[in-house]
Amino acid sequence: MKRLVWMGIGVAIGVIAFRKVTEAQATLGPEGLNRAVGRLADGVYDFADTVRAGMRERETDLRTALGIESAEVARR
Numbered sequence: 602m603k604r605l606v607w608m609g610i611g612v613a614i615g616v617i618a619f620r621k622v623t624e625a626q627a628t629l630g631p632e633g634l635n636r637a638v639g640r641l642a643d644g645v646y647d648f649a650d651t652v653r654a655g656m657r658e659r660e661t662d663l664r665t666a667l668g669i670e671s672a673e674v675a676r677r
Contacts, residue, residue: 626634664670 625637629637
C-alpha cells in the first residue's frame, strides 16, 4: 500500500513538472527555453567556482594558522 502511494505521488509530480516545462516552452519558445537553461547552468557553474575559491582561501588560512606549509599532512 505504501509503495502505491509513493508511486502515485511520483506520477503526480512528473505530470506537474511536464506541464510546467511545456508551459514554459510555449511561453519562451524553443530558443528562449534553451537560453534560459543555459543561463541557469552558467549560474550554477559560477556559484560552484565561487564556492571552490572560498574553500581554497579558507584552507590556506587554516594551513597558515596551523603552521602547515605543504599540502601533505603527516599521518601518525
